[in-house]
Amino acid sequence: MAAPTSSQEAHPSLLIPGPIEITDEVANSMSKFAQSHVGPPFVNTFGETLTMLRDLFQTKNPASQPFVIAGSGTLGWDLVAANLVEPGEDVLVLHTGYFADSFAECFKTYGANPTQIKAPVGGRPQLPEIEEALKSKKYKAVTVTHVDTSTGVLSKIAALSELVQRVSPDTLLIVDGVCSVGGEELHFDDMKVDAALTASQKAIGCPPGLSILMVSERAMNVFKNRKSPPGSYYASFKNWTPIMQNYEAKKPSYFATPPTQLVTALNTSLKQLLKTPLSQRFEKHKEVSDRVKKTVAELGLKQLASNPDDQAHTMTAIYLPEGLTPPEILPKLMDRGVIFAGGLHKEIATKYIRFGHMGVTVTDDENRGEVEKALKALKEGLAEVQKAKGQ
Ligand SMILES: Cc1ncc(COP(=O)(O)O)c(C=O)c1O
Secondary structure (H helix, E strand, C coil), X not given: XXXXXCCXXXXXXXXXXXXXCCCHHHHHHCCCCCCCCCCHHHHHHHHHHHHHHHHHHCCCCCCCEEEEEECCCHHHXXXXXXXXXXXXXXXXXXXXXXXXXXXXXXXHHXXXXXXXXXXXCCCCCCHHHHHHHHHHCCCCEXXXXXXXXXXXXXXXXXHHHHHHHHHCCCCEEEEECCCCECCECCCCCCCCCCEEEEEXXXXXXXXXXEEEEEXXXXXXXXXXCCCCCCCCCCCCHXXXXXXXXXHHCCCCCCCCCCCHHHHHHHHHHHHHHCCCCHHHHHHHHHHHHHHXXXXXXXXXXXXXXXXXXXXXXXXXXXXXXXXXXXXXXXHHHHHCCEECEXXXXXXXXXXXXXXECCCHHHHCHHHHCXXXXXXXXXXXXXXXXXXXXXX
């Protein structure tokens, strides 16, 4: 049940690829007394939170613009599509699973023309084909899912960025980091990212409900020079940029009411997260991920991402043995105090399960022991189902 160090009500360990387990301090922040969203204490908390995001994304450029807006990760797609791309413009969407299809749909909603480069399930588009596409026409933006939560595939941002700089330097590089930020190496400035979107509920270790976005100076200028107004009211940079800038300058400001408790919880999780160097945090996620993947292989199971170079460190997508389905195995894990997720990729959803290993489950692994518990539960659960089926 709950981690031995936790004062939270006993509960099975939430080891899906988000939302994830939260610390007691984050949980307690959610029950903070009501605060005015324009009163000095909250303005201070929000301002501090925005500034901490600069450290999380590793940007030192004061003109990079953080946004924290009530909504889920999906709102990040709307923010990008409504503000950085104009109707009729072309966008190249690199597909490593379910989430690229959704991002492409979002672009269409705002009148842009997405073109997807799709890799076989468990793989990722390769640089030569991306280069060819980028040379074939002028793309306003290229999007990449850093970790695709439906497949556990990791994309290489630095190499992609180098390619974009070389062959199509005006193209904006957009990273969907919903399942990566806080768990995978992402260096906003060094990797020349123009927009990185994420959400509160994954490797950042906060409850769901916040869309978090970092936008580069260059992309903010692209926004300022738009010919058409942003295609959304709630998701408009025009409405939110002054609010974010005022909060960060510790000045009250209002466009739409921020979720005060959630922002307070994000403030707590970022303070906890930034206590240790990010490099150490990423290393720890790698170490735990390697352990999970080693055990999965020892159990004779395969991953969707067959090439180790393409495997995420925040989660593992695991094929079930032939003939077994998620509804058969997931309850056996639950019996053992562990919650995994079923498959999500449309073509193979019934054939695999997903194990999210990020945030406090990883950083406090020694005390919480959830990774070991999950691997043991997987082993025993599979054996139980296979025995019952006479396999
Ligand atoms: C990579 C990725 N992008 C976007 C989203 C959408 O985020 P949300 O479900 O918070 O709207 C998710 C959700 O899991 C995701 O994993």
